[in-house]
Each structure stands twice: as C-alpha cells, then as structure tokens.
Amino acid sequence: MKKVLSLLVVLVLIVSAFSGCSATNNTSSETKKTEDVKVAPADTKTDEASKEEPKKDVLTIALSADITSLDPQGHNDTKSERVSFLLFNRLFRLDTDFKVVPDLADTWSQASDTEWIIKIKEGVKFSDGSEMTSEDVKFSLERSMTMPKVKHVLSEVKSVEIVDKYTVKITTKTAFAPFLYTLVHAGTSILPKAYVESDDNFKNPIGSGPYKFVSWDSGDKVVLERNDNYFDENNMGQMSKIVFKIIPEGTSRTIALETGEVDIVDELQTIDIKKVKENSDLKLYETPSTRVDFFAMNNEKKPFDNQKVRQAMNYAIDKDAIMAVAIDGAGTPAKSVLAPSMLGYKASDYSYDPEKAKSLLKEAGYPDGFEMTIWASGDERKRIAEVIQANLMDIGVKSTIEMYEWGTYIDLLMKGEEQTLVLGWSSNPDPDSTLTPLYYSGNIGGMNFSRINNPKVDQLIESARKELDIDKRIKIYNELHTYIMDQAPIVPLFVKNNVTGANANLKDVELSPQGLWNIEKIHF
Template sequence: MKKKILLLSALAIFLGNSLNAVANKDVLIIANGADAKTLDIHATNDAPSAKVSGQIYDTLVKQDMNMNIVPGLAESWTQIDDTTTEFKLRKGVKFHNGNEFTANDVKFSLDRMKSSPQVAHIIKAVSSVEVVDDYTVRVKTETPFGPLLSHLAHNAAGILNKEAVEKGGSGYGQSPVGTGPYKFVNWQAGDRITLTVNPEYYLGKAPTEKVIFRSIVEGTNRTIGLETGEVDIAYDIDPVDKNMVKDNSGLELIEEPSLSTTYIGFNVEKESLKDKRVRQAIAYAINTQDMVDAVYQGAAERANSSIGPKVFGYNPNAKSYDYNPEKAKELLKEAGYEKGLKLKLWTNDNPVRRDIAVIAQDQLKQVGIDVTIETLEWGAYLDGTARGDHDLYILGWVSVTGDADYGLDPLFNSANRGGAGNRSFYSNPKVDELLVKGRSSVNPEERKAYYYEIQDIVQEDVPVLTLVYPTQNVGEQKTVKGFQMHPAGHHKVYGTYKTK
C-alpha cells in the first residue's frame, strides 16, 4: 500500500495538469512506454516513435486491421510488368504547411528513405521512383519483389514534404510535417508530444481536437494514470497490472495477438560469443516458460523462430531450445568455457525487459555464466547497440508488414548490421542469398520454402534467442470510443473520441 501511495504521489507530480486535459473531451491523452527518439521517420525505426509519427504522416497504401492492403495517398495502383507498379495519387491533399501533395513528394520521400541507414532496408528492392505527371508515379524494383505493397505500407514509407525537410534541416525530427490527421504542435522532451487536428485531412477531420502522447516509462505508473483518470489510453499494460484494469468498472483492457517477438540478442563479434556453441548454451540455459508464466502472466507464447505464427512464411518446425542446463554446461565445456565466463546484458528502462533480464541472469548463473545487467535510457540504448558496444541485449521486433521478409531481413542480413536492425552483427552468406531469393520471388510457396530454410539456419546459429511471441494490449477509459489496436502495434487514433 505504501508503495502504491508513493507511486501515486510521483505520478501526480509527473503528470502535472493532465487531469484538466482528460476532463476535456476534445483532448485525448495517451501514455506511451517511452519518449519518441525522433519524428523524422527516416532517422529511426523504433516503436515508441512510430506510435506518434503514425498520426502525422500518411503512406501510399495502408494495411487494414486484417493486414489487407487498402488505398492511402494512392487511390489506385496497377502492375505494369513484373518489376513496375504505377500509382495514381489523390488530388487535393495538402501537407500541414499548406503545400499541395504531388508525385514529386513521393519521389523525394522514397529516394530519401533509400539513402537512410536506419530504414533503407525496407525498400532496398526499389531501384527507381519515376514521376509520370503530378498525380502518377511509377515504382520500379530491380527484380520481382513479392512484398512491395506491404513494405510501402510501413510507417517509414510515409510521405514527407521536401520544403519542410529542407527548412527543418538537422532539426526536422523535432518539427515534422506530413499529410496525416494530426499536426505537430510541440515536444517537451521526456514528457509529452502534443498534436492538433488537421482540419483539411483528406478522409475528413478527426473527431478529437488534440492528442497528447505522454512518456510514462514505468508500466505501473501508466496503469495508475488510468485508475486516477489522468490518461485516457495506456499502451502496453504490464502483465502484473492487467487485473488492476480488468477489475476497474471504469476501465477496459483490450488484448489481441500481435506480430511481435521479444528476444535476447548476441553480439557475435565479441570474442566470447563468436562460437555458436556458447550462444546455444545460453539458449539451453534459459527457461522461457518461466518468462511466459512470471513476466507475461501467460500473455505470451514460447517462440521457436524469429517470426511468429501470424507472419507469412513462419516455420512451425524450426528448432526450439528446450530448457536443458546440462546440455548448456556440456556446450560451454566444448567451447573452452568449462570454468564459465562473464557477460554484460543490456536492457532499456522497460519493466518487462528488466524482469526478463533478472530471470536470465539467475538461470545463466546456474551454468557458470556471470551476467551483469546494465539498464540504459532508450536513445542511448539504441545508439549503443547500433555501435556494437554490448555483449547481450534484450529487444523486440514487430514484423510490421506481416511478411517474413520484414521479419527476417533487418535482423539477419549482413548488409543491415548495426542500427538498421542487425544489432547482433550476424553474417551468413547463405542466409543473405536466401533472403534475396525470398523477396525476388512472386510465388508464395517458393517464398515459403526459402524462409523456412532461413529460420532453420538462424535457429541453429542463434544470433538471437527469440524468447516469446507476446500478446499486445491497451488499457483505456470506458469513455473512449472508436480506438482500434492494429496488429502491427502502430495504432492510429484517427476516429477515436471521448463521450465526455
């Protein structure tokens, strides 16, 4: 009880005047699990940033709640040949700065995306973007590319305004301009990002005038914010707090399967982790069922692959590492670490990941691996793992496109080592070759065969140990209506409103 009182007091100070805003039905306050890194969609590919930037930008095509491709800024598209897709653009769409949206903006945005180390891998199959006229653009790929439309629906493929980007310069990520339902107002770093409604949105003005994204790192504080009425929607309720939401008559908990994974990654360039037997030993030493039960409270499924069952190309027969500490000790002995070794495990300030780290630390100790846990702020964590400063690290990945190419290529293609996604610095020429074959084919069964083989190789090499497929959730006030949780986790709040 004392702990909860202290948390309530801290939250009241932290949220300041939020109660007045929540009482206003024209203001929607959303608790995000971390502050955005940047709102320049080409400078990052993290989920907290995407949850905000997804309200500001639009993409050529979108994925509905069933992951079907539907029109976005492109009202229609035609497959001209195996490598060329022509898009007809909507007329009369305006950017938040008043400029009209045209094909030149599409070319500028996709060309800029291709030159970004953080997100170029998403559309690296694209060889050129050609402007036919103001409202027609052709996207060409080097070879046939099956998942092109899914990749163009990715948040990072949002359309930017050239003038705004050039005017913003190095600070553009703090003054973004898109065509989306909400416009950027201001950003109080570490606290809140405020958006206001775009009255000229092409689908019609959103019903809520203002949206405020609050950075509330501690999951319990997000839940308490719901209980006290200081936030309207809280993303990612910690499993241990779910009943607090369920048992509150004024709140609602929404839970659905997701496209995400949680994994422990290995920096394979570190001397002690170069030998796959060490990585396999760690995999055998960790009991993922303990994490499902204790950390996720059952709201997750043990993983056997780096992509989950809801993703196209998932291999149900990929190698699963069942808990076997004796096997772990045997492998460590074979690798020359009979007397054990010392490693550092990085995590960011995410309570679920911290709990996973503690369990992993204890289990690895049983086989002679001495693990030190280091917790970093989100931005420093992403920068450090991109440089390769770590030994072990905990992260999640969302196969946003619903396709194996996006679930596997960023994490395991040697071309993506570092900030683009492959923070394990893994390199396997056979995997690189199969990834190219998988994305170049337009035959679904052929693509599946390539992706099955990749998953077999990766599970054997273990550059990452995928722990679980978590269920995603959101807590909300019952006065909130119209909110839908997207399978990819990048929820849109267009259409969301409060009844009072």
C-alpha cells in the same frame, strides 16, 4: 426595566440600519448566487443537463518511453511510430486485419514484375497549405533509401521516376513479392521536399496527416492538434488534441489510467490486467501479436562469435520463467525468429536444458563459463534480463545488467557496442519485414542487432523476396527457419499478447497484431 427595554430597541434599530446599508451598497457574490437560485424557474430537465460533464475533446495516451525523433525516416521504433502515423501519410497503410489498403495512393498497377506505376490523390495538402506532388513522393522515397534506421525498407528499389505531376514509376531491382507491404512502413512517409530542405530540422514538422504538430517536451509529452483540412474524410481526427504522455514506470502508467490522468495505456503491465478488468470505469483490450521478444548476442564479439556458445544460450534460458516474471504469462514461448502466425514459420527443437548448455560450453572451450554484460531498456526488459542473469549463473556464466534510456539504447545498439541485449520486434504480416532488417548482413549498422553475417542466410532471404509463387516462398522460409536457428544468432523468448487498458467511455478502440491502431478514429 423600561430603560433596559429602551436600550435593546435602540440596538436593534442600529443593527438593522447597518444591515440595510450593507445589502444596498456592497452586495456579495454569495448574495448574488442566492438570488440567482431563487429566481431560476424550477425545471428538472435543465437541472439534470447542467450536471452533465462536457464531452472530453483531448485524448491522452501513456507511452512507456519517449519518442526518438519527429522525422519519420529518422526512427524505427513503435513509440515514435505512434506519432509519425498521425502526422504523416504513406502511399499505403494496413487496416486492422493487416490488409494493405491505399492511403495516398489513388490508383496503382504493375507494368512488369519490377515496375510499379502509382498515382497519388490530387489536391492533398500538407499542413502548411502546400500541395503534395509526385516530386515530394520521389524525394521522400529516395531520402528513405539513404537514412540509416530505415534504409533496409526500400533496399530492393532501383529507381523512382516522375511520370507526371501526380504519378511516379517505381522500379525494383528484381521481382519483389512484399513490395506493397514495404510502402506501409513509417519510413516511407511522404514529406514536403521544400520543408525537409529548409533549416528547421524537424523542430516543427510538416506533414499531411490527420493531426498537426504542436509541441514535444522531451521526456514529458508530445502534443498534436487535429488537422481540420485533412484530405480523407473517412479517417479524420476525432479529438481536438492528442497528448502522448511519457510515463516510463509501468505501475505509474496504470495509476494514471485509474485516476483519469491518461485515457489509454497501450503497453499495460500484464500484472495490472486484473486491476483493469475489475474496474468498471476501465476496459481491457487484448489480442495475439506478431511481436517476438528476444535475447540477441553480438555475433562479432567473443565468446558469441562461437556457434556452440550461442546454441548453449538457447538451452540455458528458461522461457517459461521469463514469461511468468516479465509478462505474467500473457503470451506463448517463442521457438523461432518469427511469430507462429507468420508465413513459412517453423519451430526449432531447443528446450530448457542447463546440462546440455554446459556440455556445449565445454565443447566451445568454456568449461568454467565466462563473464558478460546484458543491455536492456525499460522495466519489462529489466525483469527479462534478471531472469536470464539467474539462468546463466546455473551454467557458470556471470553477467551484469546495464540499463539505458530508450533513444540512447537504440543508437548504441546500431553501433554494435553491446555483447548481448534484450529487445522486441513487431512486424507487419510479411516475413521479410522482420528477416531483412534483423538478419540480413547488409543491415549491420542498422537494425541487424545480432550482427549476423552469414552468406546462406542472406541467400535464403534474397530468394524468398524474389519468389512470387507463395508455395515456393513458404518452402524457402521453412528452410531459413531451420538454418538460422541452428546458427542461433538470438534466443527467441516469447510472443507477447498486445494488452491495452483504456477509459471505458472511449469508442472505436481497435487492436491489430501490432497493437493500438487507428488512433485518429478513437473518441469519447
């Protein structure tokens, strides 16, 4: 027994010796952490503060499709516009109440019905440090007038002249009622002349906006960083970076919002409204809009060169069914080429009537129907196309659906290669911003996707643009609505509500009738 006890004592001494060596010569990170905790003074307030997460300084927004260009005069779509509005400034902009307010413009006046004198703010710097002058303004506006996707915006401008270093005179061809509204369009962004004339070709765009360009990984994301030298202190960027994440599939966008991968989904699927409402970490924003989704027919191609065929389509398509399937009822049926909130709106008499559609097809020489294709881009428009496809089968018309990537889709539509298409158009409050690009014959090859070429439509559009008396202008638009819907270049489908899902911790999120607004002001 004594021998056993002696051996145990020896073993204990050996183990103790080795433990001592380890503690002295090889202190582990675990030991350090333990020691730190032991010596830290007990302070409840400090403890709680250490648990708080640092304030997020990067805002991530999900887009349903990639942008088409970093050149603000090289695109005319809302996805690209989101980025352009942060990188570039215009002479004027819209506030959330859709009022025209100055952006780069400092003062402005009319010398006559056709002459505008506009002075820009002095000392505005582009992100490369160069100062903006009237030479940049003249260059940018004249360039806009030549760019295919936006040339319609300033089509009424006759000339732009330099008055002095910060002042230009813009002369319109005639009196032009919606002139200031045209100057809020992304296509009128003011660019540095020296940069555009360089050979960079908008790989690293230079602008004067509240954010600067960092990178564009096509199909994945666009990254911007705050411009700390921005000239407008009241509209400074609130986040260090803004990331536009491209997530084409609607359900995936909502999941990304739920998991915190993104902070905003500005085209929330209407079927996911309930999910967002019931999630305390998220917040839903919903407002009426000026956007009209429509089914357009290429008026230059058979059988849609026939007015009766186009009228038949207006009776054949069930708008209520489309709204139920595509947008879960979050909108109202469209009855004309403009939204009801627009100046001079007048509803058409079309209703869902397949028998009337069949009768019109028979009169047009197609008693047995015909075959056609429907072009679309994106999940929502695919669902719209599928309902239209089913509706047309009921009147003997067989259709196939062809899907395209967004950028490719717009480029092909401008070439007029489609038979029919599904699209949406968001507008500022002046009717001309919809009617001229979409229905004026001079914009065939541009945004006139139905390729309607009708002298009376042109004449009414021109008359309304020149008329400065608001009551007379309304009467012209009333007549235009009645006439153009009789010509039936499109089938108006619905006026969709703007629906945005966002992280509930975000502040200053605002929606205008055109959707997400003033992104630069959003913050945590």
